[in-house]
Each structure stands twice: as C-alpha cells, then as structure tokens.
Amino acid sequence: MRGANGPRRSEVLDEQGESIPAPGGADSWTTADPEAGAGAAVTLLRALIREACVNDGDPASGQEIRNVRVLQRFLSGVPDGALEMQVFESAPGRASLIARVRGTDPEAPALGLLGHLDVVPVDPDGWSRDPFSGEIIDGEVWGRGAVDMLYLTAVFACVLREAALAPERPRGDLVLLAVADEEAGGEYGLHWLLREHPGALRVTEVLSESGGMRFGDHVAIGVAExxxxxxxxxxxxxxxxxxxxxxxxxxxxxxxxxxxxxxxxxxxxxxxxxxxxxxxxxxxxxxxxxxxxxxxxxxxxxxxxxxxxxxxxxxxxxxxxxxxxxxxxxxxxxxxxxxxxxxxxxxxxxxxxxxxxxxxxxxxxxxxxxxxxxxxxxAATSSPTDTPLYAAVERAVTAVSGAPVVPNMAAGGSDARLFRELGIPAYGFGLLGPSWSYERYREHIHGHDERIDTGSVGLALEALRRIVRDRIG
Ligand SMILES: [Zn+2]
The missing domain is CATH 3.30.70.360 (Alpha-Beta Plaits)
Structure with missing residues (x-):
C-alpha cells in the first residue's frame, strides 16, 4: 500500500471520541496565561498517552491515525484560514499531521516543531500503574510516551494553537510536524514524507526531542547525533x-x-x-x-x-x-x-x-x-551552535530555568538528523525540572513507569513560547 496510490489525505477525520477542552486564556499567544496553557498541554498529553500508539516495528502497529485525530480535535475551533492542516497516510493507519500557521513574510524563518506520535512497547509486568491510563499521581502524568516524546508533541501543538488563535499572524511560518514511526526508524513517517511530500515539510529550522535534561546545573540542548x-x-x-x-x-x-x-x-x-x-x-x-x-x-x-x-x-x-x-x-x-x-x-x-x-x-x-x-x-550529524535558532533556544531556556545551556551529542538517533542532512539546523529541545538528571531521563525513556511532572511540561511550554516569539513573532 505504501506509496502505491499516493497518500489518502483528509482535512478533518473523525470528530467523535473524547472531547478535549480548549486551552483557556490563550486569546493572544503573546499574553497567554502560562498556567492555563500548561493545563491544556497536560490534558492533551494525557489524551495522546491514552491512544497507545505502540510501534513495535511491525508495519501494522503504531496506528498513529488515532493520535492524529486527537491533535485534529485539539486544533479544531481556530478561525478559518488561520491554520493549514494536512493529514498524510503512508500505509493504513500510519498517519502524520502537518499543521502550518503561515507567516506574513515569506523571507522570515519557517520554524518546524518535529514531534512523533508513536511510542515504544511496554512490559506491563514491570509497571506499577496502567501504562496507558495517562493518570496524574502526585503531580506526575504517567504513561508510555510521557517523556519520549508526547509531552513535547503536546507542547508543540499548544504553542501552534496559540499562534493560530493570536489576533496577528506571525512574521514567519510555524509548522507542527507530528509524525508516525519515529521509534522504528521513520520509514512510515518522516522518511516517507520527505520522499513523497517534501513541499509540505518546508521549514528552515527545526526543534525536536532529546534535550532539556540536566548535566550538572546546565540544561542540555541536542546539537548532534x-x-x-x-x-x-x-x-x-x-x-x-x-x-x-x-x-x-x-x-x-x-x-x-x-x-x-x-x-x-x-x-x-x-x-x-x-x-x-x-x-x-x-x-x-x-x-x-x-x-x-x-x-x-x-x-x-x-x-x-x-x-x-x-x-x-x-x-x-x-x-x-x-x-x-x-x-x-x-x-x-x-x-x-x-x-x-x-x-x-x-x-x-x-x-x-x-x-x-x-x-x-x-x-x-x-x-x-x-x-x-x-x-x-x-552518518552522524551535527548542527552549528552559532545559528539564530540556537541563540533563541539558549536565551529562552536560560530565562525560564535560570540555568545555562550546554550543547550535547546524543548517542542514539532521531528523526532530526534527516533535516540536518538537508542542511537545515535541528536541535534537541525540551526543558525539564532541576531534578531531571541525564540518568533520570534515561531511566524513563523506553523504561518501566515512564512519567513526567506537570511542572516540567509548563517549563517546556514557556520556553517554547519565548523561542517562537523570538524567531518569528
Ligand atoms: Zn522519541
């Protein structure tokens, strides 16, 4: 099926299912109430976890269409024309969503927010809670994908929604790239999209996962893999x-x-x-x-x-x-x-x-x-640290966390490398609380009892708002 008849594209899929409350207080993305926004990101995160888009490497697994629908519902209700949404399906159920708020100046940067929708499998015996409940216990959202990387995908979607709801369009494009199949190498996700629909992916710089944990009192930002x-x-x-x-x-x-x-x-x-x-x-x-x-x-x-x-x-x-x-x-x-x-x-x-x-x-x-x-x-890839986007990330992360940043190299790989290979700077973003050492981060991603504190979701959200304002606002 893949690539045989082109993608099946639909503007709006299913509108059924659980409704997601719209974020309150986000009439203007420049004056959004951070608390209200973090609440929306946490609600969205829990909804994404509950869809259990588990990718075990089998082409029929993942079924990211479910999380695409969650995002479509979340992004519905913005004024007509404020958001261009496209859904692409590389194989039945292997869907990715691209949502673009178009800027006023075609020469301005086009900032891509690259988030994946799939999660790795769980061994339920090792979990002390239901891995797909998305329940909140003691201020932490539990579930597979909470850290890798649904919290960021949720934060990306929130900031995009705020931009779409703002009274004024941004200068440059803001683009949510919510993709399938990252965990199994991207053959049904970003690889396929870059091959079949490169035009839909037009961005000049990218933020994705694998950053935000602490190295000592520094916040790590991924610049290489x-x-x-x-x-x-x-x-x-x-x-x-x-x-x-x-x-x-x-x-x-x-x-x-x-x-x-x-x-x-x-x-x-x-x-x-x-x-x-x-x-x-x-x-x-x-x-x-x-x-x-x-x-x-x-x-x-x-x-x-x-x-x-x-x-x-x-x-x-x-x-x-x-x-x-x-x-x-x-x-x-x-x-x-x-x-x-x-x-x-x-x-x-x-x-x-x-x-x-x-x-x-x-x-x-x-x-x-x-x-x-x-x-x-x-090949290994790296992006320079002397770009305007890196400087914007550094300013935002330091302002929100009070901590300096340190550029780091990931030992593994992510979809971000595909943009670096095209010469587009791509960074591993994120912002987690001070107790998130690299070791704690490693323990949670792909491990048992994966969970994230809602405070970290709020930190990442606030840092991203600042980056977006800085680059294209
Ligand atoms: Zn990931």
Whole structure:
C-alpha cells in the first residue's frame, strides 16, 4: 500500500471520541496565561498517552491515525484560514499531521516543531500503574510516551494553537510536524514524507526531542547525533560431520575467536568540543575533569562518573556492539559459515572506510578470513551552535530555568538528523525540572513507569513560547 496510490489525505477525520477542552486564556499567544496553557498541554498529553500508539516495528502497529485525530480535535475551533492542516497516510493507519500557521513574510524563518506520535512497547509486568491510563499521581502524568516524546508533541501543538488563535499572524511560518514511526526508524513517517511530500515539510529550522535534561546545573540542548554503520562479519570454515571433529575448521569456533577479539578491542578515543563542554557542565571536581580531558587517563576515570559513565564512553569514541550471532543449522553438522552482526555508532566525520579499517584492525591476523559486509546505516550529524535558532533556544531556556545551556551529542538517533542532512539546523529541545538528571531521563525513556511532572511540561511550554516569539513573532 505504501506509496502505491499516493497518500489518502483528509482535512478533518473523525470528530467523535473524547472531547478535549480548549486551552483557556490563550486569546493572544503573546499574553497567554502560562498556567492555563500548561493545563491544556497536560490534558492533551494525557489524551495522546491514552491512544497507545505502540510501534513495535511491525508495519501494522503504531496506528498513529488515532493520535492524529486527537491533535485534529485539539486544533479544531481556530478561525478559518488561520491554520493549514494536512493529514498524510503512508500505509493504513500510519498517519502524520502537518499543521502550518503561515507567516506574513515569506523571507522570515519557517520554524518546524518535529514531534512523533508513536511510542515504544511496554512490559506491563514491570509497571506499577496502567501504562496507558495517562493518570496524574502526585503531580506526575504517567504513561508510555510521557517523556519520549508526547509531552513535547503536546507542547508543540499548544504553542501552534496559540499562534493560530493570536489576533496577528506571525512574521514567519510555524509548522507542527507530528509524525508516525519515529521509534522504528521513520520509514512510515518522516522518511516517507520527505520522499513523497517534501513541499509540505518546508521549514528552515527545526526543534525536536532529546534535550532539556540536566548535566550538572546546565540544561542540555541536542546539537548532534552519532551515526550508525551496521556491519556483518562473515566467517567461513569447512563443513563436515560433527561425529569426526578431528582437524575440523568450524566456522563456529572461528566466530568465537572473532568474538574474543571484539571483547578486548577499544576504538581510539576522539575528544572534540562537545566533550569538553560536557565535562565542564557535568564534572565539578577539577582533578576528575582534568583526567577526563586526557585521552590516556580517560577510561580509568570513567567509573567515577557513576550513572553517566556509559553515555560518556559512547560519545568519546566509535562504539561496536555485537548483536546477532549465527552459525550452524543442525546439531550434528560442523558449520561452514557463520556471521556476527555489529551495531557500530560513529562520530561526526567518521567515514565508511574508517569503519572498515577499524574492523580490520580488530580482526588482526583473522582479517583475511573474514568478509565485511555493510548493513543499513547513516552518518552522524551535527548542527552549528552559532545559528539564530540556537541563540533563541539558549536565551529562552536560560530565562525560564535560570540555568545555562550546554550543547550535547546524543548517542542514539532521531528523526532530526534527516533535516540536518538537508542542511537545515535541528536541535534537541525540551526543558525539564532541576531534578531531571541525564540518568533520570534515561531511566524513563523506553523504561518501566515512564512519567513526567506537570511542572516540567509548563517549563517546556514557556520556553517554547519565548523561542517562537523570538524567531518569528
Ligand atoms: Zn522519541
């Protein structure tokens, strides 16, 4: 179905279902009552959680059309012509919503707010509450997606609605890109949209997820994401009957030799500007900071970073993780072939050739007997920090939180990279309360008992209002 007959587009889908109260006090987005607006964002967040758009990688899962309908209801009621809404469906139920408040000046920036509508699966046994109830307990909204990233999608939609309701149009466009399938790679979401409907996505700068947590007393803003260079190592032996193993050249045994080398191999440390900023923000002990800035002493100091050691390890080098091993099909046949799949995460600037060379280094004398094949991958991306949008984010976040910001690199990937690849600056935005350390953030996203405090929703909302005013108001 995908792409076969073009998208099915509908201006307004189903109007049934639970109604969502309109935000109060938002007659003008420049004078909106922050409390009323945060209330609307929290209500919208709970509605998005309850639709349970769980994406398990199966093309039939996700069914983001349900959250598209929630957003359509939320955005209905703005005056005619204030908002251009389009729904695109890449496959049955895999819907994305693009809603644009058109600015008065075509030369002004067009700010994209990129939020995904899907969430990852849950293991209900690990949860102490219903993961899709959206209930509020002690000031926290519970549910899968509360942090990743429905709270931001809700905040994005609220600020867009405020812009549509304002008496005056903004100078530049404000565009909500509420997309399907981020959690499984975006093939039914942003990838498809960029391929099939690039015109609908016209923006000149983008805010998305993976920011707003605290590194020490700094608020992290995402400016880069590591790349992915999947590789398959093919190991060959000689097949034979397992009852006579004498002199056998088993691919299974060779695979074990490669695994041992992998376990001992550590790619070279590569420290850039973002590393230095991370250490300055997060590490208050000057002696520890000095060791962390020294590639020779860094690894011995990693353990002292506690819960953030894994992140620090990941952003200071290319990483290699063996994920799939296969050799043999039948228990009485010595296998003639085996394979190891590697998840390799690269740094900005790492080339495919460098990855292959790294693998040959790791394999040493085994290199001639192991074939390296390329799996799916993408390059690391980064956006500069000297753009007007980054400056606006910095001003807004600091004004609302009282904390300085620190640019950071995500160890994983998100849809934002697709815009960076097009040369459009894209940042990992968000603003969480002071108790949201990086460790707490990591624990919640994709983990059990995911939840967010309503205070953080209000902080992100207020910061985004300021950014929008600053850039296109
Ligand atoms: Zn996400």
């Amino acid at each position: 590591k790349g992915s260079a999947g590789r398959r190592l093919i190991v060959r032996g000689v097949p034979g009957h397992a009852s006579i193993p004498y002199g056998a050249q088993s691919a299974a045994v060779r695979l074990g030799e490669v695994m041992q080398r992998l376990a001992l191999f550590e790619p070279a440390i590569q420290l850039g500007e973002l590393w230095s900023r991370f250490v300055s923000a997060r590490v208050s002990d000057p002696r520890l900071a000095e060791r962390l800035r020294d590639p020779v002493r860094l690894d011995a100091a990693l353990g002292e970073l506690g819960g953030i050691a894994g992140y620090a390890h990941a952003i200071s080098r290319v990483t290699l993780s063996p994920t799939v091993l296969r050799a043999g099909k039948t228990h009485n046949v010595i296998p003639g072939k085996g394979r190891i799949d590697l998840d390799i995460r690269t740094l900005p600037g790492t080339t495919d050739e460098e990855v292959d060379e790294l693998l040959r280094q790791m394999l040493g004398e085994l290199a001639d007997r192991v074939e390296i094949r390329h799996l799916r991958g993408w």
